[in-house]
Amino acid sequence: MGDGTPLGKVRGLGSAREGTHHWIVQRMTAVGNLLLGAWLFASLILLPSLDHWAVTGWLAQPFVAVQMILFLVSVFAHLRLGLQVLVEDYVHDEGLKFVSLMLVNFYAIAGAVFGIFCVARISLGGAL
DSSP, rough: OOOOSHHHHHOOOOSOOOOOHHHHHHHHHHHHHHHHHHHHHHHHHSSOOOOOOHHHHTTTSHHHHHHHHHHHHHHHHHHHHHHHHHHHHHHHHHHHHHHHHHHHHHHHHHHHHHHHHHHHHHTOOOOO
């Protein structure tokens, strides 16, 4: 690690210069979640009723479907980033960390794909 000098003890333990991008993307998804979540809340409040037919009819509109898909992508991207930080900070065993990160990625991708599939099915007129 070094010759015992203070510089030798810390050499190679500095910043990997990758945290800034992760931080910026996490903040951008948080802002997207805030804006799209406010849109979703306001849209649902303005519906005449919240029964199945009213909500699926509302979701079948192209603009609404695109907004909902953007919301799903933003939510699951934010979820993946947050859980990745949690696992990297608190799971110390490398094997368990690898498996945990794989599960986090699988869950986030599977959840987003399932949500997008459901929105697409409703908006394209598929029966549920």
